[in-house]
Amino acid sequence: MVLYNLLMNQKIIVVIAAYNEEALIASVVAGIKKHISNVVVVDDASGDRTADLAKEAGADVLEHLINRGQGAALKTGIDYAVKCGADIIVTFDADGQHKAEEIMRLVEPVAKGEVDVVLGSRFLGNMPNNIPFLRKMVLKGGIWFTRFFSRINITDTHNGFRALSRKAAQTIRIKQDRMAHASEILDEIAYHKLKFCEAPVTISYTNYSMQKGQSSLNSIKIVFKFILGKIMR
Amino acid sequence: MIVPVFVTIFVAFAVSRVFLRFRSGDMSLGEFLFWLGIWGAIEAVVWIPKFLDEIAHQIGIGRGIDAVVYGSVVLLFYLVYRIYVKAEFIEHEITSLVRKSALKDKEK
Numbered sequence: 001m002v003l004y005n006l007l008m009n010q011k012i013i014v015v016i017a018a019y020n021e022e023a024l025i026a027s028v029v030a031g032i033k034k035h036i037s038n039v040v041v042v043d044d045a046s047g048d049r050t051a052d053l054a055k056e057a058g059a060d061v062l063e064h065l066i067n068r069g070q071g072a073a074l075k076t077g078i079d080y081a082v083k084c085g086a087d088i089i090v091t092f093d094a095d096g097q098h099k100a101e102e103i104m105r106l107v108e109p110v111a112k113g114e115v116d117v118v119l120g121s122r123f124l125g126n127m128p129n130n131i132p133f134l135r136k137m138v139l140k141g142g143i144w145f146t147r148f149f150s151r152i153n154i155t156d157t158h159n160g161f162r163a164l165s166r167k168a169a170q171t172i173r174i175k176q177d178r179m180a181h182a183s184e185i186l187d188e189i190a191y192h193k194l195k196f197c198e199a200p201v202t203i204s205y206t207n208y209s210m211q212k213g214q215s216s217l218n219s220i221k222i223v224f225k226f227i228l229g230k231i232m233r
Numbered sequence: 234m235i236v237p238v239f240v241t242i243f244v245a246f247a248v249s250r251v252f253l254r255f256r257s258g259d260m261s262l263g264e265f266l267f268w269l270g271i272w273g274a275i276e277a278v279v280w281i282p283k284f285l286d287e288i289a290h291q292i293g294i295g296r297g298i299d300a301v302v303y304g305s306v307v308l309l310f311y312l313v314y315r316i317y318v319k320a321e322f323i324e325h326e327i328t329s330l331v332r333k334s335a336l337k338d339k340e341k
Contacts, residue, residue, distance in 0.1 A: 042335070062335040068328045076332045080339065177328050228317075 006111050013038040013081040017073030018094035022048040029057035031100040042073040071181025075174040089169045093160045095209045099202045106199050107163045116168040117196040120161030125200030138219045150187040158182045161201045168194050180225040237279045244272045
């Protein structure tokens with residue numbers, strides 16, 4: 001009951017970056033709205049009906065004129081959420097990989113003021129048994145890479161399901177427009193010494209999400225972009 | 234004798250373009266002097282090939298042509314880096330514009 005009151009007094013906004021997600025965006029938004037009323041979808045210049053369907057499902061939609069990448073779209077959504085007075089901002093994937101019913105559990109440590117950031121981890125709690133082998137290897141590689149470069153010790157480095165306090169959202173600077181933003185966020189957490197914790201989340205690996213997701217080979221490009229971004233910081 | 238003459242004609246053309254850009258204010262004095270130096274050096278090498286060998290010798294490289302190749306590789310790497318930095322900057326500027334436009338549309 002105390003937690004319920006605590007959460008009710010906080011303005012929580014869920015931010016989704018979407019690009020050509022007309023197949024699932026309406027159901028993803030509808031699923032979230034059962035738990036959180038404020039959903040912001042940033043349509044990253046989709047060529048399909050993503051923006052219209054998200055609006056019809058009840059989301060607040062911002063539209064990029066041209067495609068700028070997931071990092072850029074998330075930053076637009078986070079900036080907008082901060083402007084709208086959000087106390088807690090949740091980043092959520094558009095491809096149906098995340099479970100909306102886990103949002104409340106994810107935001108709990110931020111709402112209680114225990115941490116600034118909660119990072120979702122697929123490797124805590126009930127491990128999914130259908131993670132493709134190559135993806136698992138890449139994710140494990142990402143953990144070592146992050147430990148080495150950002151000096152931050154976590155179990156899942158590329159999970160888009162996170163909760164940020166207002167302070168964290170204003171502090172973290174996302175400069176990487178494309179996929180390297182995930183590593184950059186961790187780097188920023190370490191750099192600004194933000195308090196964080198991990199929480200177990202479920203990732204559904206469906207044919208659709210695997211098709212929409214990053215190819216494992218793309219991780220080489222992400223590493224390259226991240227290191228260059230760090231050098232030029 | 235034909236090659237130095239052709240190179241000189243080309244250099245004269247290039248220097249005239251550099252001068253015109255400087256005069257119209259599209260180029261700073263520093264850039265103007267930089268390009269003048271580059272083209273002047275090319276002229277010197279074409280007309281006095283021994284000049285290059287002497288420079289190479291001074292910096293501990295056997296042949297003049299080797300010094301040109303080494304110098305070119307270093308210069309190309311530097312230029313690629315500069316272009317990369319510039320491209321990244323432009324990318325960020327574009328993203329910033331797109332973001333501002335998206336946020337502004339929302340205010341309406």
